[in-house]
Amino acid sequence: MVRVSNTIVGFLYNISLLLCLVAICTSLYFFVHEGTQCQKFLNALIIVGAFIFAVSLLGLIGSCCRINFVIICLMLMFLLIVGLTVGTVYGKRLTNEGMGDVVSGIGHKEHRLGDYSNWLGNHFVNGKNWVQIKNCLSDFRICKILTGCCQPPSVCEFESKNGTIWVAPKAGPASKGSDCTTWSNQQETICFYCNACKVGFLEY
Known part of the structure; x- marks a missing residue:
């Protein structure tokens, strides 16, 4: 059961790593090739992508080697998701839907x-x-x-x-x-x- 759980967690971390690499490479491409002003906004993905990449990499190592700090990585990912959710809810509340x-x-x-x-x-x-x-x-x-x-x-x-x-x-x-x-x-x-x-x- 533990082995199956580690396999699933490792698979999820692999997906996360690939997505982060895509985000980072896209940001670097526009940074190097001096894209449009709009495309330069994507440079912020470097910071976010690097953070998630580091957490995912640590989690992947932990799940493969059965190291306990994988739990810490999962908690960091959970906090990141909570932060994004709170930000979304806060943004929604900034609009007074009763108006209009x-x-x-x-x-x-x-x-x-x-x-x-x-x-x-x-x-x-x-x-x-x-x-x-x-x-x-x-x-x-x-x-x-x-x-x-x-x-x-x-x-x-x-x-x-x-x-x-x-x-x-x-x-x-x-x-x-x-x-x-x-x-x-x-x-x-x-x-x-x-x-x-x-x-x-x-x-x-």
């Missing part, structure tokens, strides 16, 4: 930046942080998902010319909201600086 206005005739809720905590606003959608996030969204062609980043809000009543070019009414945008004036037909800009885009990012 129901869109008439549609039924779903329309959120605004004010529906989210100041912490999220200050760390993700304000200042230079948003510029880096915007570059990431552009690099990954996020327009297939976050439509709020890729077309002007419907309240502006812009006219679509060919799917990527939108023209404001001659009398000006139907709404005086900032998103209507923030929109640009330049594909590097479009609505990436619109509040609708930022809200869509926070939602995802």
Whole structure:
């Protein structure tokens, strides 16, 4: 029974080692080849990957040699999982899901930046942080998902010319909201600086 248990634990540690190696190699590749600003975010995987790799390696040695410190490695892995879970729950609580206005005739809720905590606003959608996030969204062609980043809000009543070019009414945008004036037909800009885009990012 103990041998079977050690085999299973060893197998799991092998999987963990392989995943860590992939993460570390990916980070090193973009670090050496000077990838895009978005890809450079992956450099953080070096630290996380190295830590998990070290714990997994110690655990693998312990399970193969039947050394008791394998239990310590399992506890470290458990604490790591707990930490990630707590971080996820905390992030979820930063969004006030009770907020949001129901869109008439549609039924779903329309959120605004004010529906989210100041912490999220200050760390993700304000200042230079948003510029880096915007570059990431552009690099990954996020327009297939976050439509709020890729077309002007419907309240502006812009006219679509060919799917990527939108023209404001001659009398000006139907709404005086900032998103209507923030929109640009330049594909590097479009609505990436619109509040609708930022809200869509926070939602995802």
